[in-house]
Amino acid sequence: MSAIHLQNLTKSFGDFAALKTMDLEIADGEFMALLGPSGCGKSTTMNMIAGMEEPTSGKILFGERNMAGVPMGRRGVGFVFQNYAIFTHMSVRQNLAYGPRMRGAAKAEIDRRVGAIAEMLQLSPLLDRKADRLSVNILQRVAIGRSAIMEPAIFLLDEPLSNVDAAFRAVMRTELKQLQRQFRQTMVYVTHDQLEAMTMADRIAVMDHGVLQQVGTPLEVYNNPANVFVARFIGAPGMNLLKGRPSESDRGLVVDLGPLGVTPPLPGELASAVRAVRGDVLYGFRPEQVALAKRGLAVPVSFVERIGARTIVHLGDGESAVKAVFENDVGLSVGQTAIVAPPASSVRVFDAASGHAVKAG
Amino acid sequence: MDARTKPATRDEGARLGFRLTLPAQILVLFISAFPLLMQLYISVTDWSPLSGVGWWNAWEMWNSFANYTDLAADTRFWSALQRTAIVMLVCVPAEFLLGLALATLFADDFPGKRIFYSILLMPMMVVPAVAGYMFFMLFQSGGPVNDILSSLTGSPVTIAWLSDPTLALIAVMVADIWQWTPLMFLILLAGLVGVPEDQIKAATLLGANPWQRFVTIVLPKMKTIIIIALAIRVIENFKIFDTLYIMTGGGPGVATETISVYIYKVTTQDLIWGYVAAIALAILIVLSIVAVFAMKRMARAREVAA
Numbered sequence: 001m002s003a004i005h006l007q008n009l010t011k012s013f014g015d016f017a018a019l020k021t022m023d024l025e026i027a028d029g030e031f032m033a034l035l036g037p038s039g040c041g042k043s044t045t046m047n048m049i050a051g052m053e054e055p056t057s058g059k060i061l062f063g064e065r066n067m068a069g070v071p072m073g074r075r076g077v078g079f080v081f082q083n084y085a086i087f088t089h090m091s092v093r094q095n096l097a098y099g100p101r102m103r104g105a106a107k108a109e110i111d112r113r114v115g116a117i118a119e120m121l122q123l124s125p126l127l128d129r130k131a132d133r134l135s136v137n138i139l140q141r142v143a144i145g146r147s148a149i150m151e152p153a154i155f156l157l158d159e160p161l162s163n164v165d166a167a168f169r170a171v172m173r174t175e176l177k178q179l180q181r182q183f184r185q186t187m188v189y190v191t192h193d194q195l196e197a198m199t200m201a202d203r204i205a206v207m208d209h210g211v212l213q214q215v216g217t218p219l220e221v222y223n224n225p226a227n228v229f230v231a232r233f234i235g236a237p238g239m240n241l242l243k244g245r246p247s248e249s250d251r252g253l254v255v256d257l258g259p260l261g262v263t264p265p266l267p268g269e270l271a272s273a274v275r276a277v278r279g280d281v282l283y284g285f286r287p288e289q290v291a292l293a294k295r296g297l298a299v300p301v302s303f304v305e306r307i308g309a310r311t312i313v314h315l316g317d318g319e320s321a322v323k324a325v326f327e328n329d330v331g332l333s334v335g336q337t338a339i340v341a342p343p344a345s346s347v348r349v350f351d352a353a354s355g356h357a358v359k360a361g
Numbered sequence: 362m363d364a365r366t367k368p369a370t371r372d373e374g375a376r377l378g379f380r381l382t383l384p385a386q387i388l389v390l391f392i393s394a395f396p397l398l399m400q401l402y403i404s405v406t407d408w409s410p411l412s413g414v415g416w417w418n419a420w421e422m423w424n425s426f427a428n429y430t431d432l433a434a435d436t437r438f439w440s441a442l443q444r445t446a447i448v449m450l451v452c453v454p455a456e457f458l459l460g461l462a463l464a465t466l467f468a469d470d471f472p473g474k475r476i477f478y479s480i481l482l483m484p485m486m487v488v489p490a491v492a493g494y495m496f497f498m499l500f501q502s503g504g505p506v507n508d509i510l511s512s513l514t515g516s517p518v519t520i521a522w523l524s525d526p527t528l529a530l531i532a533v534m535v536a537d538i539w540q541w542t543p544l545m546f547l548i549l550l551a552g553l554v555g556v557p558e559d560q561i562k563a564a565t566l567l568g569a570n571p572w573q574r575f576v577t578i579v580l581p582k583m584k585t586i587i588i589i590a591l592a593i594r595v596i597e598n599f600k601i602f603d604t605l606y607i608m609t610g611g612g613p614g615v616a617t618e619t620i621s622v623y624i625y626k627v628t629t630q631d632l633i634w635g636y637v638a639a640i641a642l643a644i645l646i647v648l649s650i651v652a653v654f655a656m657k658r659m660a661r662a663r664e665v666a667a
Binding site for chain 1: 559560562563564565566569578582
């Protein structure tokens, strides 16, 4: 029983509401990423799951069991800290053995379990090393092993890769994902790095300002953002959002983007949903899906960023700024005018007043 | 690299460094080595300020190490040394344990913490001689200590604290503990707040109870600072004088005569300075051995805790 249910969870520090409200179901064995900018309440959520902080209101259930008042040492939760919090005055072996030793396990039993976990994490040759002279990936494995030896049903990871340099992060991500497959625990992973969330998580919970914005698989969150925040936050660069007014034309419903002109007609189902919106909308499309075309939005090129495999073209400025990502150099240069057209199927529309996505059908 | 900016050769650099530090080296030599050599010289003579010759002519009174052989047989010296050891073995552990307990208390927040903190540090700031007078008055037969004991027991208590050989020693130790626990507290608190909070949380999550956390995480992390605190207090306590001298003058009899008091008396009353030099040198050697031992332990502990 290691599913986690968060019900109407809130947390305030004095007047500051760190977590305004949170309802989240995390399934048994799932890898859930809590993703958001700093101060969004993701770490607070995790600390409450771990029992380091008590919720101001609301419930945390592990399976059927209410965790209110259960101290952190008794929750059966493995926690990997941002800096790993390895006991530097001990050896790797002593670090791994710490949990069982504190619970009074027999010497032979501890040795057996340490041996097994070290084998699994390829730490056996390092067991007698002092823990203060280890590289980060080994520290990560020790941190995971130290928690895993307690066989926790739930693993919580607090931005474990944020202290690692970019090149090494890819290695660590792969390793972490493999470890999760090995242990099959429910994992909750807090991060502000969408790449980590996208590559590792089964589902992502996007948070902002103490409010859960959207929960979904990485592709759902990427393709169908629930609101403007998620649309802008997910993706690098984020989704283009252009303010405009829906208007009927002989080709169907289009969005009048003012100086940028008029968009191609919206596809049928989306169009009928958009007709129900009163007021302005935001016309959204992914920079990666922009194609150069003969007909479409004409915008001047303001800046071209070439980053090897991809080229990011910045078009227009201010309210009407559009970014486009091309797989290779497209021969656009500053001062030219590009005519861009997002494919109709990839267009998303948001209600400008509420920020919510307008759902087709 | 440009030839002009090339640094001087290693030899040249070393020579320049030597020349630049020479004045300081001479000064250090003068204030540390000179008195030591002078002391060594006088300690093998019968010289005293009353002997009519300058100390540099003390060789005229060469007594072929008689001071040292006398010292070995001097029971007053040995019992003073023993008393000093007893005071140290009681006071330093007591100050350490009290200081550690207080530091643990003050590592957490509680209402009024800042005020209590200031109050707690006050004894340390009292001039030891003044503290001596305070405790001298507290421990009078008609003093506040007996008053409190009277009101607690309900019958009049008139213990003559400072006139009883055992009680006088206890009173002196109480004064020392009162005055120096704050220093222990301060040093240990600094060490305690330096223990990484994440590691303590990690230990908690792994199921360690507060006592286990203290023994397995906090104490090992504080090892270096504990050794420093103990070393400071052992050395200082060995030299215990001001408070004690004002409270009891080393008495009754010689009941509270520690090594410093003994040396003071021999110096000012008996005026046999050759002998004083010999005692002081012997103690210096003992203390140096203690210090070297402590430093070694410290270096090893740092290696382990790093």
